[in-house]
Amino acid sequence: MSTLALHRATFRITDSDLEFMVLDQETMPEHFQGYQIVREGILDNHMMAEHGFDGSTPERFRDAGRISGFMKEFGPTADMQVFEGLDFVGATVTHLFETPEAVSGWIKDIFIKDFEENVGNSVGETQQLISVQKLETSGFYDESAALKILQGGPAGVMSSTVIDFRVGRLLGVAFIGSIGDQDRLKMASDLAYSLERRIVQVVLGAH
Secondary structure, three states, X not given: OOHHHHHHHHHHOOHHHHHHOOOOOOOOOHHHOOOEEEEEEEOOHHHHHHOOXXXXXXHHHHHOOEEEEEEEEEEOOXXXXXXXXXXXXXXXXXXXXXXXXXXXXXXXXXXXHHHHHOOOOEEOOOEEEEEEEEEOOOOOOOOEEEEEEEEEEOOEEEEEEEEEEEEOOEEEEXXXXXXXXXXXXXXXXXXXXXXXXXXXXXXXXXX
């Protein structure tokens, strides 16, 4: 199927389809098979604004063309040891936008720009955003971007690897959070590839 045909097919998608696109226990990469669901649910624009950087508002996200989203996060079970290098979260999110162009705008003007402009600022109550590094992505059906984010606090440094990719008017996000300064691009890419396959399956009517 051509990119244009797939883009057109995403206009049949509604926000009720999004929960079928994020990865569940069976479709998560092997590394996360022993993890458990720690959070899942709808991500509306109000929730996005509440958990966003200072200045984030539902109106800003609506104006950017974002309609809604759905997320599912996996984390270690209670008996897993906490250690340097532990991946404490693996998550996938699918967002629905009004147009494919709105997805591109979000990747550039909100995902990348907001992180870069907040380096040095507080994130949450006890964390500071230390650095943001753009990473090279490859192998995706359409546009994609990746960031490695370092943040620090009383408990030490944590790193996050986040990949955003476009499928028509859908935005897929794969996210891995790790203790310490870790290189997780390959693992995050594998997570994102699995998410992309699942999104396409649902777009083509396979849920």
